[in-house]
Amino acid sequence: MRHVIFDTDPGQDDAVAILTALGSPGEIEVLGISAVAGNVPLHHAERNARRIAELAGRADLPVYAGADRPFTRGLVTAEHVHGSTGLNGPDLPEPTMPLREGHAADFIIETVRSRPERSVTIAALGPLTNVALALLKAPDIAGRLEGIVLMGGAYFEVGNITPAAEFNIYVDPEAAAVVFRSGAPITVLPLDATHGMRSTEARIQAFERIGNRTGAAVAAMLRFSEVYDLQKYGWDGAPLHDPCVTAFLLEPTIFEGRAANCEIECASALTRGMTVVDYWGVTDRAHNCFFVRSGDSDRFYALLAERVARLP
Numbered sequence: 207m208r209h210v211i212f213d214t215d216p217g218q219d220d221a222v223a224i225l226t227a228l229g230s231p232g233e234i235e236v237l238g239i240s241a242v243a244g245n246v247p248l249h250h251a252e253r254n255a256r257r258i259a260e261l262a263g264r265a266d267l268p269v270y271a272g273a274d275r276p277f278t279r280g281l282v283t284a285e286h287v288h289g290s291t292g293l294n295g296p297d298l299p300e301p302t303m304p305l306r307e308g309h310a311a312d313f314i315i316e317t318v319r320s321r322p323e324r325s326v327t328i329a330a331l332g333p334l335t336n337v338a339l340a341l342l343k344a345p346d347i348a349g350r351l352e353g354i355v356l357m358g359g360a361y362f363e364v365g366n367i368t369p370a371a372e373f374n375i376y377v378d379p380e381a382a383a384v385v386f387r388s389g390a391p392i393t394v395l396p397l398d399a400t401h402g403m404r405s406t407e408a409r410i411q412a413f414e415r416i417g418n419r420t421g422a423a424v425a426a427m428l429r430f431s432e433v434y435d436l437q438k439y440g441w442d443g444a445p446l447h448d449p450c451v452t453a454f455l456l457e458p459t460i461f462e463g464r465a466a467n468c469e470i471e472c473a474s475a476l477t478r479g480m481t482v483v484d485y486w487g488v489t490d491r492a493h494n495c496f497f498v499r500s501g502d503s504d505r506f507y508a509l510l511a512e513r514v515a516r517l518p
Contacts, residue, residue, distance in 0.1 A: 208234045208352070208455050209325055211314055213272075214448075215244030215332030216254035217288050218295060218427035222510065223331055223357075223448040224255075225420060226456075228262040229513030233456055237317055237326065238268035240310030244332035244377055245284045246292035248274040251332075254293045256301035261420055263518045265303040272310025272336035276378035284373060287434045295430030296423040311339035318347040329455065330356035330385075331448040333374050338381035341388045353391040355455060357448045358382065359468065359481030360397035361497070368479070372397050375470060376479030383470040392495040394468065395450040396481065399461060399498045403450060404443030405432055409507045413514060420517040453506050454498070456513075460505045463498035467491035 210227060214220045227234045239259065241252035252271040259267040275281050288294065306313070314336065318326045328351065330337055341348055358374040359382075360366070367373040375382045386392065405428045413425040432444035439445075453460055467489065471480040483497055 208327055209237055209321065210234050210327045210329050210455065211237050211240060211317060213240045213242060213310070213314070213328055213330045213332065213336050214255060215242050215246065215251045216258060217245040217292055217331070217448065218431040219446055219448040220245070220331045221254070221258045221293060221427060222424055222446065223329070223452045224258050225262055225424065225517060226449055226452040226510050226513045228264055229516040230456055236267060238270065238313060240270050240272050240313055240336050242272045242310065242332050242336045243274045243281050244374065245288050247281065247283060248272070250292045252305055253301060254291070256303050256305065257293060257298045260301050260303060261298060261423055268306045268313070269303070270306050270308060270310040270313045273339060276333065276335055277338070277380040279378070282377050288431060293427065296426035298423065310336045311343060314340040315344040315347055318350050319344070323350045324352045326350070327352045327455065328354045329451045330354060330358070331451060333377040334358070334381040334385045335378045338384035341384055341390070345388070348388040348390040351390050353393060354385065355393045355395070355451050357395045357400065357451050359394055359483070361481065361483040361485055362499070363397035363401050365480070366397060370477040371479030372481070375481055379470050379472045379479040383472055386468055386470055386494055393454060394495050394497045395454060396498065399501045400447040400450050401445045402501060403446045403503050403506050404441055405446050406443035409443065412507070412511050416511065416515045418515065418518060421514050424514055449510055450501065450506070453509055457505070457509055460509070461498045461501040463496055465493040466495060466497045467493055468495050468497060
């Protein structure tokens with residue numbers, strides 16, 4: 207059983223990642239959701255987190271709001287991909303469950319400290335501002351975590367928001383640098399892996415055929431969010447990024463990668479947010495992450511559909 211905090215900026219793909227986890231109660235216990243500004247501003251992110259929880263029938267799940275801006279920079283958002291609310295596509299009702307009191311970073315700290323060592327994993331689906339704040343405020347939690355599994359960065363695929371940078375890292379590179387230097391065990395699901403996980407028409411129809419409200423909502427989310435990427439890449443389906451984190455937690459053998467060193471570029475105007483990965487071991491810099499390069503997309507989508515089918 208993995209005990210997981212989702213740190214997220216929902217986002218349709220964030221929603222699918224969280225729903226997949228909530229459909230896997232025998233393997234993942236979701237301890238709570240911490241919302242961060244990223245794909246959309248914080249007020250949309252925390253609202254969307256609660257809408258996702260209620261869609262899955264989990265109004266009991268604690269949801270906390272965290273950072274509303276990056277450490278030192280103005281917030282960059284992605285409504286051009288996710289729509290004005292971040293969850294455009296399905297017609298989800300306004301949430302009725304309350305937002306919990308307190309800051310998301312404090313929730314992360316208190317949860318990690320209150321549970322046995324190396325029993326909590328942070329699944330980071332957005333900019334790393336909340337996670338970095340927690341690590342700066344309580345450096346001891348780095349050694350208490352089972353790990354941080356994050357969607358972010360790229361090496362072979364370079365960037366999706368700039369020629370050099372992936373969105374999540376680009377939004378707050380200073381926070382990402384804190385996380386990668388923290389000493390916590392880190393697994394990275396970068397564009398190199400996620401660009402192979404394409405939501406083709408057949409895969410979207412598989413969610414529709416499930417016949418439950420969650421499957422219908424997932425299909426509607428993917429149909430909305432794929433429009434931008436289909437125009438951008440010209441592929442047979444849009445890449446589905448954040449659910450790779452949940453899939454790795456459930457079935458890591460879907461993916462292949464290696465231990466490597468990853469440093470975050472914070473200074474250059476041209477390469478801000480670039481993940482500089484020593485994938486081929488050409489330096490003597492110590493490994494600080496497991497960097498995933500590829501995955502089996504058929505197994506990935508079969509897993510998502512199976513777990514979404516368990517939800518209401």
